[in-house]
Amino acid sequence: MSATCGRHAGVLAVDVCERCGRFVCGDCAVLRDERTWCTECAAVPHEASARATVSLLLGLGGFLCCGPLSIAAIAVGRVEERAISRHAAPAAGLRRARWGVRLGLIQLSVAGLSLAAVVLWRLLRAG
Ligand SMILES: [Zn+2]
Numbered sequence: 001m002s003a004t005c006g007r008h009a010g011v012l013a014v015d016v017c018e019r020c021g022r023f024v025c026g027d028c029a030v031l032r033d034e035r036t037w038c039t040e041c042a043a044v045p046h047e048a049s050a051r052a053t054v055s056l057l058l059g060l061g062g063f064l065c066c067g068p069l070s071i072a073a074i075a076v077g078r079v080e081e082r083a084i085s086r087h088a089a090p091a092a093g094l095r096r097a098r099w100g101v102r103l104g105l106i107q108l109s110v111a112g113l114s115l116a117a118v119v120l121w122r123l124l125r126a127g
């Protein structure tokens, strides 16, 4: 195999980034937790971003006590999902963001259903 570095044309790659699969040369290889990463991946923070956590917490809050938080959870979670897909936010936050959105959607549909049930019940009683 004679692959060349993804960043330095003509320089022989010595390893592959474990995260993105890019070939890296000796200069670009970054050792992290005994794994090889490229400089770009090493530069991105690996913990979930605050926004991902906020989305999950809003989702939980909306689910457990105050429904309106669900809307914020969905909004924040969607923004974070988009940022992650653009590699603008750490992928570690994807699960949190997804759960924030998911919990928000569940809460909204539960709220919608109970509202519909109340309306229906009123209609039935009135008629
Ligand atoms: Zn990489």
Ligand SMILES: [Zn+2]
Pocket: 005, 006, 007, 008, 011, 024, 025, 026, 027, 028
């Ligand atoms: Zn290189």
